Amino acid sequence: MANVRRCHNLKEKKKRILDFAGKYKYLTYLGCILSGISSILVLVPFICIWKIAYEILKVLPDVTGASNLTYYGWVAVIFSLAGIFIYCAALMCTHIAAFRTARNMRSQALHHMLKLPMGYFDLNGTGKLRRIIDESSGQTETFLAHILPDLAGALVTPVAMLVMLLAFDWRMGIISLIPIVISVILMRQMMGNNMANAMKEYQNALEDMNNEAVEYVRGIPVVKTFGQTVFSFKNFYEAIIRYKRWAVNYTISLRVPMCNFTIAVNCVFALLIPAGVLLIGSTVNPEKFLSDFIFYCIFTPILTVVMNKVMFSSENLMLAKDAANRINSILEEEIQEQPADGDIKLPAGSDIEFHDVTFSYPGAERAAVEHLSFCIKEGTTVALVGPSGGGKTTVASLIPRFFDADLGEITIGGVDVKRIPIKELMNKVSFVFQNTNLFKISLFENIKFSKQNATKKQILSAATAAQCDEIFNKMPEGINTIVGSKGTYLSGGEAQRIALARAILKDSPIVLLDEATAFADPENEYKIQQAFEVLTKNKTVLIIAHRLSTVRHADQILVIENGHIKEKGNHEQLLSQEGLYYRMWEEYQTSIEWKVKEGTVNAL
Numbered sequence: 001m002a003n004v005r006r007c008h009n010l011k012e013k014k015k016r017i018l019d020f021a022g023k024y025k026y027l028t029y030l031g032c033i034l035s036g037i038s039s040i041l042v043l044v045p046f047i048c049i050w051k052i053a054y055e056i057l058k059v060l061p062d063v064t065g066a067s068n069l070t071y072y073g074w075v076a077v078i079f080s081l082a083g084i085f086i087y088c089a090a091l092m093c094t095h096i097a098a099f100r101t102a103r104n105m106r107s108q109a110l111h112h113m114l115k116l117p118m119g120y121f122d123l124n125g126t127g128k129l130r131r132i133i134d135e136s137s138g139q140t141e142t143f144l145a146h147i148l149p150d151l152a153g154a155l156v157t158p159v160a161m162l163v164m165l166l167a168f169d170w171r172m173g174i175i176s177l178i179p180i181v182i183s184v185i186l187m188r189q190m191m192g193n194n195m196a197n198a199m200k201e202y203q204n205a206l207e208d209m210n211n212e213a214v215e216y217v218r219g220i221p222v223v224k225t226f227g228q229t230v231f232s233f234k235n236f237y238e239a240i241i242r243y244k245r246w247a248v249n250y251t252i253s254l255r256v257p258m259c260n261f262t263i264a265v266n267c268v269f270a271l272l273i274p275a276g277v278l279l280i281g282s283t284v285n286p287e288k289f290l291s292d293f294i295f296y297c298i299f300t301p302i303l304t305v306v307m308n309k310v311m312f313s314s315e316n317l318m319l320a321k322d323a324a325n326r327i328n329s330i331l332e333e334e335i336q337e338q339p340a341d342g343d344i345k346l347p348a349g350s351d352i353e354f355h356d357v358t359f360s361y362p363g364a365e366r367a368a369v370e371h372l373s374f375c376i377k378e379g380t381t382v383a384l385v386g387p388s389g390g391g392k393t394t395v396a397s398l399i400p401r402f403f404d405a406d407l408g409e410i411t412i413g414g415v416d417v418k419r420i421p422i423k424e425l426m427n428k429v430s431f432v433f434q435n436t437n438l439f440k441i442s443l444f445e446n447i448k449f450s451k452q453n454a455t456k457k458q459i460l461s462a463a464t465a466a467q468c469d470e471i472f473n474k475m476p477e478g479i480n481t482i483v484g485s486k487g488t489y490l491s492g493g494e495a496q497r498i499a500l501a502r503a504i505l506k507d508s509p510i511v512l513l514d515e516a517t518a519f520a521d522p523e524n525e526y527k528i529q530q531a532f533e534v535l536t537k538n539k540t541v542l543i544i545a546h547r548l549s550t551v552r553h554a555d556q557i558l559v560i561e562n563g564h565i566k567e568k569g570n571h572e573q574l575l576s577q578e579g580l581y582y583r584m585w586e587e588y589q590t591s592i593e594w595k596v597k598e599g600t601v602n603a604l
């Protein structure tokens with residue numbers, strides 16, 4: 001449709017770390033500048049030590065003749081304290097900025113996620129999304145609060161040191177710099193593109209493992225039931241192995257360069273001491289040379305510390321960049337198309353029509369549904385049946401725009417769903433799917449969730465209609481019991497009844513139902529059926545049926561296989577066709593007979 005605003009074309013620009021900081025980025029800059037100043041100030045005490053050593057060497061052996069020792073001592077103390085104080089101020093600035101940046105990252109990602117089509121959450125595991133939002137912002141926070149100011153200081157220090165090293169005795173200055181130059185070259189080799197790729201792989205491996213771990217925990221009941229081990233969760237096992245392989249390969253690949261780097265940054269004395277011994281013979285002022293030598297011996301180890309800092313900061317910088325990229329991967333997700341103001345149309349009625357609809361899941365090789373056309377007249381019930389994987393859930397998901405059709409058009413009340421504002425569409429449609437999500441709030445609030453302005457009376461009567469009263473009677477605080485508190489958990493069937501109460505309260509004219517198969521205990525099943533009846537009365541209903549008994553009375557049954565409608569008609573018409581539905585019905589009858597016989601045998 002030409003007039004529909006293509007929001008996904010207006011992609012946000014890729015954001016860098018500090019773009020998330022907003023005006024707080026200036027605080028980050030200030031923090032870095034202060035950290036740089038502090039790292040220069042803390043070098044002054046070394047000059048004082050050199051001065052003290054020189055004064056003492058000049059008057060040896062009568063040390064009492066040395067002048068200005070107290071003065072240099074105080075200067076050293078004052079500059080040390082000033083350095084520490086300014087460093088604390090720097091950390092305060094960077095911490096405030098880091099907290100705000102991490103908060104902005106989280107809130108921007110979460111706000112964007114709210115605008116994404118619901119199908120996005122099906123396609124991206126909760127483990128992955130949680131990790132991206134939580135850990136990426138956490139990593140950025142640590143980087144901005146601690147690593148970045150330290151890195152700023154660590155980069156300023158070598159420049160100041162270079163000046164000082166060359167100022168005292170240029171020959172020893174150059175000798176002290178040799179290991180540093182070598183370590184910088186080695187560091188560049190380690191930190192090149194390979195490192196950036198390695199960090200990306202590392203994050204991917206962690207993300208996979210996290211996702212699969214969530215799936216594993218969810219599937220533990222199944223694992224236990226069938227007496228299996230973690231190895232039965234092939235994907236989880238493979239994710240762990242992938243991570244292990246990555247970690248081992250990475251460690252091995254860094255063994256040699258890391259050893260060389262460590263040797264290089266620590267070998268300064270191996271050069272300095274022989275050089276000192278050689279040079280002392282040719283010097284005209286041995287006291288000055290000795291005090292210079294002492295200065296270099298005290299001063300150069302700081303270089304080792306600085307280089308190590310730079311090295312680990314660079315690694316953290318890559319992690320933080322990768323974290324920003326991951327948040328960007330959410331921000332760059334196409335938000336759901338919204339109709340342009342002039343293009344908005346409200347549906348007249350609740351007929352649902354599929355016009356030659358085709359849809360493929362992202363990355364899938366074949367279409368989940370193809371060239372589907374059918375109509376659900378207002379106030380009627382259409383049931384979808386068919387083999388698993390046929391496309392029933394996909395059909396239902398396309399109506400409330402969990403996904404948008406690739407081809408064709410879906411209309412409600414004669415209006416393309418893409419032209420109906422999302423809020424209006426959501427008001428029009430209720431859905432109860434198998435995996436009911438209850439929040440950790442009271443049962444009352446859980447039901448109220450579907451209609452925030454509902455009165456207490458409306459909520460209670462929806463709960464009664466959905467057969468929930470008996471659930472409340474069992475709970476310590478009745479309808480006010482918090483889900484999940486004090487060991488109060490609901491069975492799958494009970495949770496679905498709460499979800500049905502939500503839908504009854506919402507009272508929207510279109511109802512999409514995915515009939516549960518998992519909660520098949522007869523009492524629950526009976527109660528759920530009763531709740532279904534209240535919910536679907538005088539509504540336009542699409543029901544995904546797993547038990548054929550439920551669909552017998554549907555106005556129309558669509559038999560879906562491989563994404564196509566294979567048969568359509570009511571129960572009697574489909575039986576008379578003696579096709580797929582007929583065979584499914586036969587199988588269903590046989591299974592019931594088996595159950596009855598089993599029950600009789602058990603009863604005997």
Ligand SMILES: Nc1ncnc2c1ncn2[C@@H]1O[C@H](COP(=O)(O)OP(=O)(O)OP(=O)(O)O)[C@@H](O)[C@H]1O
Pocket residue numbers: 122123361362364368386387388389390391392393394395
């Ligand atoms: N998130 C997804 N990503 C990729 N492919 C998917 C996704 N969900 C479903 N499919 C594929 O789309 C096709 C239709 O799946 P769908 O879940 O709609 O079938 P169904 O008839 O509802 O199955 P069931 O009765 O088992 O729930 C299947 O081939 C399935 O593998």
